[in-house]
Amino acid sequence: MSLHPDQVLQSLKSGDFKPVYFLQGEEPFYIDQIVDYIEDNCLQEAEKGFNQTILYGKDVSMAEVLTHARRFPMMAERQVVIVKEAKDIQDLNKEDGQKLLLQYLEQPVPSTVLVFGHKHKKVDGRRPLAKALKDKSVLVTTTPLRDYELPAWIDKYVKSQGYSINQNSVQMLAEYIGTNLERLSNEISKVIVNLGEGKAINEDLIQKYVGISKEYNVFELQKAISQRDILKANKMVNYFAANSKANPIIPMVAALYSYYAKLLILHGSKDQSDKGLAAAMGTNPYFIKEYKLAARNYPVGKVMQNVSILREADLRSKGVGAGSMTDGDIFKELVYRLMH
Numbered sequence: 442m443s444l445h446p447d448q449v450l451q452s453l454k455s456g457d458f459k460p461v462y463f464l465q466g467e468e469p470f471y472i473d474q475i476v477d478y479i480e481d482n483c484l485q486e487a488e489k490g491f492n493q494t495i496l497y498g499k500d501v502s503m504a505e506v507l508t509h510a511r512r513f514p515m516m517a518e519r520q521v522v523i524v525k526e527a528k529d530i531q532d533l534n535k536e537d538g539q540k541l542l543l544q545y546l547e548q549p550v551p552s553t554v555l556v557f558g559h560k561h562k563k564v565d566g567r568r569p570l571a572k573a574l575k576d577k578s579v580l581v582t583t584t585p586l587r588d589y590e591l592p593a594w595i596d597k598y599v600k601s602q603g604y605s606i607n608q609n610s611v612q613m614l615a616e617y618i619g620t621n622l623e624r625l626s627n628e629i630s631k632v633i634v635n636l637g638e639g640k641a642i643n644e645d646l647i648q649k650y651v652g653i654s655k656e657y658n659v660f661e662l663q664k665a666i667s668q669r670d671i672l673k674a675n676k677m678v679n680y681f682a683a684n685s686k687a688n689p690i691i692p693m694v695a696a697l698y699s700y701y702a703k704l705l706i707l708h709g710s711k712d713q714s715d716k717g718l719a720a721a722m723g724t725n726p727y728f729i730k731e732y733k734l735a736a737r738n739y740p741v742g743k744v745m746q747n748v749s750i751l752r753e754a755d756l757r758s759k760g761v762g763a764g765s766m767t768d769g770d771i772f773k774e775l776v777y778r779l780m781h
Contacts, residue, residue: 442575442576442578442579442580443575443580443581443582444579444580444581445581446471446472446474446475446581446583449462449475449579449581450474450475450478453475453478453479453482454478458479458483458519458554459554459578459579460549460550460551460553460554460555460578461545461546461549461555461556461557461577461578461579462475462479462554462555462556462557462578462579462581463557463559463564463574463578463579463580463581464476464556464557464558464559464560464581464583465528465557465559465560465562465563465564465580465581465582465583466559466560466561466562466563466581466582466583466584467561467562467563467583467584467585468583468584468585468586468622469560469561469583469623470583470622470623470626471581471583471622472558472559472560472581472583473558473560473623475556475581476523476525476556476558479521479523479554479556480493480495480521480523483519483521483554484517484519484520484521485517488514488516488517489521491514491515491516491517492514492515492517492519492520492521493520493521493523494509494520494521494522494523495523495525496509496522496523496524496525497524497525497526497529498524498525498526498527498528498529498530498531498533499526499529499530499531501524501530501531502530502531502532502538503530503531503532503533503537503538503539503541503542504538504541506522506524506530506555507541507542507545509522510522510545510549510550510553510555511545511550511553512553513550513552514552514553518552519552519553519554520552520553520554521553521554521556522553522554522555522556523556523558524555524556524557524558525558526558526560527557527558527559527560528559528560528561528562533564534565539568539569539570542570542573543569543570543573546573546574546577546578547577549577563582585620586620586622587620587723588615588619588620588699588723589722589723589724590723591615591619591620592608592611592612592615592724592725593725594622594625595611595614595615595625595629596611598625598626598629599629599633599642602629602630602633604633604636604640604641604642605641605642606641606642606643607641607642607643607644608725608727608728609643609644609660610642610643610644610646610647611725612660612728613644613647613653613655613658613660614628614629614647614651614653616658616659616660616696617651617653617658617659617660619692628650628651629642631650631651632646632647632650632651635649635650656677657677657680657681657688659692659693659696659697661677662674662677662678662681662693662697662776663696663697663700664731665677666697666735666776666779666780667700667731667732667734667735667738667739668734668735668738669738669780671780674776674780675776678772678773678776679773681693681769681772682767682768682769682770682772682773683769685767685768685769685772689768690754690758690768690771690772691755691758691759693772694751694754694755694758694772694775695755697751697775697779698748698751698752698755701739701744701747701748701751702748703722703723703724703732704732704735704736704739704744705741705744705745705748706718706721706722707721707722707732707733707736708736708740708741708744709741710722715729715730718732718733747778747779750775750778750779751775751779754771754772754774754775757771758771
């Protein structure tokens with residue numbers, strides 16, 4: 442059965458362990474979460490020495506994996522076989538290897554929990570193995586989050602840890618770190634470790650423990666540009682230009698491009714209610730007021746022009762037509778052109 446990672450984790454936490462788990466896809470965060478939970482919790486500590494086997498794909502063939510899986514547990518209810526880096530199993534993508542796994546899926550050993558951590562890749566969906574995995578194992582297929590999904594994920598993740606976070610802090614993390622969920626969760630954990638029980642994550646804590654300046658970040662730059670606050674925008678641009686290693690231009694241009702792309706959606710949306718715009722733009726309703734202000738300051742013609750300007754800056758930041766311009770020069774010119 443194909444399930445969402447949260448469903449699998451919930452089932453595992455209730456003590457419901459299935460014979461085969463196949464965890465695949467481009468987003469490794471959830472795969473690691475499930476593998477780690479099974480590794481840490483499926484067996485008692487005293488049972489692991491004889492009954493828990495950790496294999497690495499590059500070191501084994503499918504026949505070797507299944508030889509381990511067909512053993513019976515010693516003085517325990519079950520055994521666990523985990524294959525990490527499973528995409529590197531020597532014959533997984535060959536007919537013989539897939540045939541062996543297909544045969545095992547028809548009659549898995551009920552006292553074995555067999556786990557494949559197949560990160561960064563999916564099994565070819567056209568092959569019989571893909572259908573068999575869907576029908577006869579717990580199949581999880583992960584995909585990277587889209588940018589607009591990130592704020593909701595951060596909010597949900599923080600709440601799952603028993604804390605709360607304000608929307609400005611959510612936006613700071615989303616803009617600064619992006620969709621790398623492993624890094625995001627690690628940075629959030631750094632803040633939580635230093636939090637008292639029941640406290641909320643705010644901008645000061647993000648600045649202190651993650652290192653994102655609450656004054657100098659792309660989120661605050663977007664606000665300055667949207668409000669046509671030229672003095673504040675210039676102050677921030679000069680700061681970024683002087684600290685270009687800590688504030689690389691490419692992700693900042695990408696964030697500004699995303700911002701103006703959302704403004705285009707706002708201008709073209711038939712439903713101008715906050716709820717309708719939030720759904721169309723894929724953003725939190727909390728920020729719609731700011732986007733509406735930006736839309737008044739930037740008519741649709743100027744927004745379209747700015748999207749073109751950002752494309753040009755993106756090419757320059759990657760060395761196309763930049764000449765002798767530094768990243769700082771490109772960024773200063775970009776913000777000037779966006780606002781004038």
